[in-house]
Amino acid sequence: MGEQQFGIDPSRLQQYATEIKKAVDQGLEIAIVIGGGNIFRGIQAESSGIDRVQGDHMGMLATLINGMALQSALEKNGMYTRLMSGISVDQVCEPYIRRRAVRHLEKGRIVIFGAGTGNPYFTTDSAASLRAIEIDADVVLKGTRVDGIYTADPEKDPTAEKIDKISFDEVLAKRFKVMDLTAFTLCRENKLPIVIFDMNKPDNLNNLIKGEGVGTLVS
Incomplete structure (x- = not known):
């Protein structure tokens, strides 16, 4: 969200895309797990009367919004990407399948893992660790x-x-x-x-x- 109170800051998005492109240009295979706290934090849901599990699912959707925004920024900078989701949202991204994710990386695509692990009570930190282990990062x-x-x-x-x-x-x-x-x-x-x-x-x-x-x- 950059300097904003919430939402997506276009200049910060472009900065990230530029930084990631430099890494890709060095020949690295890169996968990204992105959070959603700039839009909604599941752990804060209970204070507003929202069920924790429901709140966590809302947070997962927030990470997909960020993932789509980052995907767009990366592709505008000439990179090939795939957005994969831990929950089923087939109209906007692929389901997470480990072997497919590895194949995308081998083909030089940046893989963005959205929707965390797909399960409530697990953070995007946990998703980053789990996906990293699964793809042998x-x-x-x-x-x-x-x-x-x-x-x-x-x-x-x-x-x-x-x-x-x-x-x-x-x-x-x-x-x-x-x-x-x-x-x-x-x-x-x-x-x-x-x-x-x-x-x-x-x-x-x-x-x-x-x-x-x-x-x-x-x-």
Whole structure:
């Protein structure tokens, strides 16, 4: 949503498309899991009287709206994409089928995984971890608002120091918030490294891929 209160910021969408194109031009196979919090957060539904399961399904649809927007931006920048959904929405995207997703990646298409895992009570973090494991990804890159893990909240504590590398066990011991516990445990048990980085800083994704010490590596 960029600097807006809600919805989709076209300039932020274009920025993401530009960043992703640089990564694709390096010959990488890229899959994307996108959230929907700029439109609706399922976990907040209960406070408005909406059933949690119903709210989570609304959140899944929000991720599909974002997925369609990102797909459009990527294709306008000359990339080939496929949007795959964990729930059945056949008129706008393909159903998620693992072997088909892998084939799309092999053919150089960017695969966008929408609708989370397709199940309530699971976050898009969990969807990212699960899909990454299923397609045998090398790493999960979690784009967020901060450029890695810090010893304290850098937005509140000016003395907070950035951590470049950390183990899964250290994250658990020190209770750092990296992903929700389900998502984190999936990565830990399957030895899938995670990089936490600031997706909103220009060229950050490209520099990360080049190995220039962007973000925090959890492995």
